[in-house]
Amino acid sequence: MKGINITKDKIETVLDKKFIRVFDLQYEEGRHYFDASRRPLDDLVAAKSEEEFKSMLPDAVSCVVVIEEDGKEPQLLLSYEYRYPAGRFLLSVPAGLIDPEDKEVQDPLFVTAKREIFEETGITVKDTDKVEMINPFVFSTPGMTDESNGLVLVVLKNPDLSTLNQDGAVGQEFFDGFEFVTKDKAKELLKNGRDDKGHFYSVFTWAALMYFVSDMWK
Missing domain, CATH: 3.90.79.10 (Nucleoside Triphosphate Pyrophosphohydrolase)
Structure with a gap:
């Protein structure tokens, strides 16, 4: 099954606090999924490559x-x-x-x-x-x-x-x-x-x- 490619340009920051952030992941045109994360945009799991995903550390x-x-x-x-x-x-x-x-x-x-x-x-x-x-x-x-x-x-x-x-x-x-x-x-x-x-x-x-x-x- 073909996956969904979420890139940083398709991600909007909805909330940005010290210990929690909320992102809007636009996985298709006009379709959105919200993600609560401790991570900044540059380290967001959804936008990682396959190799980055396999080697990352937990929170x-x-x-x-x-x-x-x-x-x-x-x-x-x-x-x-x-x-x-x-x-x-x-x-x-x-x-x-x-x-x-x-x-x-x-x-x-x-x-x-x-x-x-x-x-x-x-x-x-x-x-x-x-x-x-x-x-x-x-x-x-x-x-x-x-x-x-x-x-x-x-x-x-x-x-x-x-x-x-x-x-x-x-x-x-x-x-x-x-x-x-x-x-x-x-x-x-x-x-x-x-x-x-x-x-x-x-x-x-x-x-x-x-x-x-x-x-x-x-």
Whole structure:
């Protein structure tokens, strides 16, 4: 099937704010599709070549953080983060945007993951901890936005949980405690589709729960 060629001259900027932009993609004469994006026009996914598309970095990184302590059952570390569009604290994974300077270093997704884990949990990822790629790039919901995340696994071996805190919140970030999830608890959360407060959670939390209960992190 022949694709649609969207070039920069067919894109109109509708809204341009610091953290969000809206573009009008004219994919045919008189036909329009609106795209919400964190990216500037020069980096918009819709106008990338095939090679650019295959080699680009995501906007952010979401982390599957597993705690392994000697003599204890492994646990998935989640937190309650206030999500403004939902108006509530939602069960979430450590996550954050890739900073411009991260793109200039080796393994930018791993660098971002380690920073976000430290900011959101107070835990420093050690060289002896396991850090692996789950998926380098997944779209959030390409029906309305080109926003994307890389998924990174971090297994913390005997971490110092006395340092656990949420004081590193930056900007609009707002947290309300942690949740240590065993495998049985993860299955319960998956089955219910809600947290213990009866609230729904994001697809990235769902993905972390699934990755954890499937033992793919091992």
